[in-house]
Amino acid sequence: MERTISSMQATKRKGKYIGRPRGSAKTKDQLLKEYPGVVWELREGLSLRKIAGSYRSVHTVQKVKKSLIA
Numbered sequence: 001m002e003r004t005i006s007s008m009q010a011t012k013r014k015g016k017y018i019g020r021p022r023g024s025a026k027t028k029d030q031l032l033k034e035y036p037g038v039v040w041e042l043r044e045g046l047s048l049r050k051i052a053g054s055y056r057s058v059h060t061v062q063k064v065k066k067s068l069i070a
Helices: 002-013 026-033 036-044 050-054 058-069
Strands: none
Touching: 026 036, 026 058, 036 050, 036 058, 050 058
């Protein structure tokens, strides 16, 4: 743990960015366009687990649902 922290501090001192690249997260619109079937099934009232069985994971379906609500 100490080696990791010291390495991160050294990297920051060099002026580099640590973490996920900026702009790599999908916007709400991109997410909804990528999974139109999930959007349709959510609006039909199917359960998250049932939808996830035919697509990706429950987490992905939850992200799409959250994008619909917000």
